[in-house]
Structures are given as C-alpha cells and as structure tokens.
Amino acid sequence: MMAQKGNESRIRQVLPALSSRICGVLSGLDSNLTGDITEIRLRCGQPVVCTTADGPVFLPLTGGICRLPRPGLLYAQREDLEETFRRICEYSVYTHEKEVSQGFVTLRGGHRAGICGRAVIEEGQVRSIQEICAVNIRIAREVKDAAAPLLQGMQAAGGLRVLREGLLLAGPPGSGKTTLLRDLVRRLSSGALGTPLRITVVDERGEIGAVWEGIPQNDLGLCTDILTGCPKALGIEMAVRSMSPEIVAFDELGTREEAEAVSRCLHAGAAALATIHADSPGALARRPQALQLFRSGAVNRVAFLPGVGQAPLFLSKEDIYAEMAGTAGFGRSGGGHRAVLLRPAAHAHRTA
Numbered sequence: 001m002m003a004q005k006g007n008e009s010r011i012r013q014v015l016p017a018l019s020s021r022i023c024g025v026l027s028g029l030d031s032n033l034t035g036d037i038t039e040i041r042l043r044c045g046q047p048v049v050c051t052t053a054d055g056p057v058f059l060p061l062t063g064g065i066c067r068l069p070r071p072g073l074l075y076a077q078r079e080d081l082e083e084t085f086r087r088i089c090e091y092s093v094y095t096h097e098k099e100v101s102q103g104f105v106t107l108r109g110g111h112r113a114g115i116c117g118r119a120v121i122e123e124g125q126v127r128s129i130q131e132i133c134a135v136n137i138r139i140a141r142e143v144k145d146a147a148a149p150l151l152q153g154m155q156a157a158g159g160l161r162v163l164r165e166g167l168l169l170a171g172p173p174g175s176g177k178t179t180l181l182r183d184l185v186r187r188l189s190s191g192a193l194g195t196p197l198r199i200t201v202v203d204e205r206g207e208i209g210a211v212w213e214g215i216p217q218n219d220l221g222l223c224t225d226i227l228t229g230c231p232k233a234l235g236i237e238m239a240v241r242s243m244s245p246e247i248v249a250f251d252e253l254g255t256r257e258e259a260e261a262v263s264r265c266l267h268a269g270a271a272a273l274a275t276i277h278a279d280s281p282g283a284l285a286r287r288p289q290a291l292q293l294f295r296s297g298a299v300n301r302v303a304f305l306p307g308v309g310q311a312p313l314f315l316s317k318e319d320i321y322a323e324m325a326g327t328a329g330f331g332r333s334g335g336g337h338r339a340v341l342l343r344p345a346a347h348a349h350r351t352a
Contacts, residue, residue, distance in 0.1 A: 011037055013109040014137050019083040022048060025059055025074050033065055040137045042076040042084060085132045088113045101126045110140035110210020110217030140210040142218050146176065147184040150303055150312050151192055160193045163247065164271045166298050168290065170278040171305030177275040178251050180305065182208050182218060185249050189221025196223045200245040202235035203228045208251055236261040240268040249273040259289040263296035272298055281315060285323040294320060
C-alpha cells in the first residue's frame with residue numbers, strides 16, 4: 001500500500017507534462033487506479049494507453065478504466081501530441097535538443113518521456129525529431145529493499161568477494177533489472193556488506209538515479225557518484241580514471257565497445273555491476289558481449305531474474321560455459337528456479 005501511494009504521488013508529478021485535455025482525464029481517476037500505472041502512452045489518432053502490472057488499460061471518457069478497447073475512449077489527437085511535446089520541453093525545444101535527438105527527455109522527478117516521430121539525420125547522426133507521433137512517459141519508481149534476496153545470496157556465498165568478481169544482472173525486459181540494480185547500489189553504497197563501497201554509476205539514459213538538474217531523484221546511497229548522459233563505454237573509462245571507484249555500475253550492457261570498457265575496469269581495480277537483456281540463461285550464453293566479459297575475467301557471476309518478484313537464479317561463468325555445451329542444469333528443482341550461488345569451478349558440488 002505504501003509503495004502504491006508513493007507511485008501515485010509520482011504520477012501526479014508527470015501530469016503537468018501532458019496536454020491539458022489528457023491531464024484532466026487522468027487527474028479525475030481514483031488514486032487506487034493511478035497508483036498502479038507505470039507508463040502513459042500517447043499515439044496520434046489512437047487511444048491513450050496506461051501500462052500497469054496487470055497489463056494495459058484504456059481510459060473511457062465517462063471515467064474509470066477498462067481492459068479492452070470499446071467506444072467512447074480517450075484518444076490522443078495531433079494537438080495533444082504537439083502540446084505534450086512543448087510541455088515536456090518546458091516550451092524550449094532548443095534547450096532540450098540533445099535529449100530529443102536521443103529519443104527521450106528527462107522530466108522533473110526523474111521521469112522519462114520517450115519520443116517517436118520523423119528523425120532528422122545530419123552526417124549520419126540524429127539531429128532532432130520532428131512531427132512527433134508518439135510519447136511514452138515512464139514513471140520513475142524506487143522499490144527499496146528489492147535487492148534483499150540478492151544480498152542474502154551474496155552474503156551466503158562470500159559477501160564482498162562475490163561482488164568484486166564482477167556481477168551481471170540478467171533477465172528479460174520487464175523482469176526488474178534496473179529496479180534491482182538501483183536498490184543494490186543504494187544498499188552497497190551505505191554498507192550492506194559491512195563497509196560502504198565507493199560506487200560510480202554511469203547513467204547514460206538517466207534511469208538509475210533519475211537525475212534532474214544535477215540532483216538525483218532516487219536514493220543511490222551515501223557513497224555513490226553519478227555520471228549522467230555520457231555514453232557507457234566512455235563513461236566507464238572516465239569514472240575509473242577520475243573517481244577511483246570500487247564498483248562501476250551501469251544499465252543495459254549492449255555493445256562490444258561497452259564490454260571492452262568493462263574489461264579494462266578489471267585492470268584498474270574496479271569491479272563491474274551491470275544489467276544485460278537475456279530471456280534465459282541459454283540466451284545469455286549466446287550474447288557475445290557477455291562471453292567477452294567472462295573470458296576477460298571482468299565478470300564471473302550472473303544473477304538471472306526470471307521475472308518481477310521471483311527469486312534470482314545465481315550462476316557462475318562456468319555454468320554459462322556448460323550451457324553452451326548443453327550440459328548445465330542451472331540448479332533447477334521440480335522445474336523451478338532455485339536461488340543458489342554456485343561455486344565457480346565445482347559442478348560436482350552443485351545443489352540440484
């Protein structure tokens with residue numbers, strides 16, 4: 001209930017970024033309904049859609065919500081998209097030009113408005129986005145203590161030593177990777193493993209710290225520094241050179257260049273804590289970026305997240321290699337995942 005109230009108040013923060021007509025409809029919803037909303041999507045000429053944990057919902061003009069399309073829904077018109085875009089940019093598109101060219105704008109409170117439209121390309125780079133046809137406002141949320149099960153597993157397996165070996169948080173979209181990373185950084189930076197750790201967060205898209213005008217809107221702990229808006233590969237190297245971190249944390253490892261930058265962290269004495277998309281442990285084994293990290297020694301552990309609210313499945317890099325050979329059991333019991341941290345080179349000692 002407390003989490004729902006906190007989320008409802010955050011949604012109230014984003015309402016001024018919407019067109020007055022759409023803002024009016026959402027403002028009239030009961031707080032018990034708005035507290036479940038995680039995204040607000042506007043598509044030109046289509047119904048306004050809000051995302052909740054139970055799936056998408058539509059907004060009847062008569063009030064309330066409905067799960068399936070029907071006549072009489074709130075539609076986003078061209079005028080709504082234009083007004084919303086101006087409000088998102090605080091009526092100064094020029095000052096938000098760099099963000100817009102990357103496809104999003106960070107709002108007060110750390111919320112993020114994703115933007116689609118006609119891209120203007122100059123010298124192979126997106127210069128701006130015009131003729132806005134869709135806006136997706138993602139509600140920035142904190143779930144404190146989300147990392148508690150992960151920390152328990154780490155402590156049982158050796159605590160700080162496990163973290164210093166490098167850790168990937170892997171899972172499919174929507175499995176809670178960023179939420180878990182955010183809370184893990186907060187707790188590690190505040191001494192959850194016995195001593196506060198110096199952590200630098202390379203927050204390229206502003207989703208971890210939700211920084212607005214230089215101030216993190218999310219709590220990332222007592223000993224965390226944040227580098228926002230910088231490409232991850234460059235940001236990782238800058239962090240290692242200038243901030244002397246014990247841990248470098250970032251979201252969504254995606255390119256070989258980023259993997260190479262993480263590998264260089266190892267030689268500078270910093271450990272990596274990152275997320276990566278993978279629908280299954282087997283899919284992770286086929287990601288060249290992940291394999292590059294395992295082979296370099298920059299990452300030796302994986303916490304796989306099957307889905308929101310489900311216990312993480314801990315794997316060593318040897319388990320990933322075994323998956324490549326088709327021999328890994330991944331600690332399953334009765335068809336379900338078990339939160340057991342496997343020792344690096346000891347398949348014979350695995351708890352099945």
